[in-house]
Amino acid sequence: MPSAAERTRTLVQSTCSGVLLSPGVESALPDHLIADERTVGPDGDVFLVLPADSPVVRAATHAQDDELPAVLEITDVAPVSVPHRIRGRAWLSGWLTRVPGIAEPGRMMLRLEVGEASVDDLWGAESVEPDAFARAAADPLAGHEAELLQHLHAAHDEQVQLLSALLGRRSMAAGRAVPLALDRFGLRVRFISEQDSTTFDARFDFPEPVRDVVGLRRAMHHLFEAAAH
Structure with a gap:
């Protein structure tokens, strides 16, 4: 299974919705607290591009000691319709600190130096050490997962x-099947009862971890063949 650090890194580098929360920083427009871009530097710092007039940018600009405490909260929503x-x-x-002179006009880049991290997902809830987050790599299928699940x-x-x-x-209790999540180790499917809409998830592991979409096609073919026989 993917480690907690890998799962966290995958979410940070995904297109999932992410909002910056900081004590005393509020906005009438929620979009002003959502970064337009997120990237992770080699040391595990998270770089965020926001509108230059965002309240969190203004707060970081005037923060004492040039550091503003903040939390980046990322929410992962399934790309297919499912309970x-x-x-x-x-x-x-x-x-948070400002990184001047990098972003386009009307935008500002902020650096989030990570002190603590945690993830609560389909695998469970775990804390993540900053060093482990810095060393981890995002899942190689993450950039294609939404499209692949929708296609499936x-x-x-x-x-x-x-x-x-x-x-x-x-x-016997499987009911309707909806592909829910996909990573280099396997496919997770949510089964929905036709009678009372109760659900359960099942995980189907690949014979070996896949590295790319080509490897995924082979793994899925193997999985479907096994089910057919």
Whole structure:
């Protein structure tokens, strides 16, 4: 399974919604607390680009000792329609400073020096050490996951449904199958009862971790073949 640091890094480098929270910083426009871009530097610092008139940019500009305490909260929502659609959240707390002269006109870059991090997702809740976050790499499929899940749901619904054959006794209660999450280690499917809409998740591991979309195609073919037989 992916480590907590890898899962956190994947969320930070994804397109998931992320909001910056800081004591005393409020905005009438929630978009002013959402970064337009997020990147992670080699030392694990998170760089965020926001509108130059964002309240959090102004607060960082005037912060005492040039450091503003803040929390970056990231919410991961499944890209397909499914009950209980929020797949997880990650929190990175630390100190914000301005990085002048980098962003485009009308934008400002802030650096978040990470002091603490945690993730609460489909794998469970765990804390993440800043050093582990800095060393971790995002999942190689993360940039394609939303598109791949939507494609599986729309074009391969029958094959995804057949995966219930791999559940053993639980297959009797499987119901409708929706692909929920995808990473280099496997596919997670949410099964929804047609009778009472109760749900359970099942994880289908690949024979070996995949490195790219080409490897994923082979792994999915192997998975579907196993279900068909």
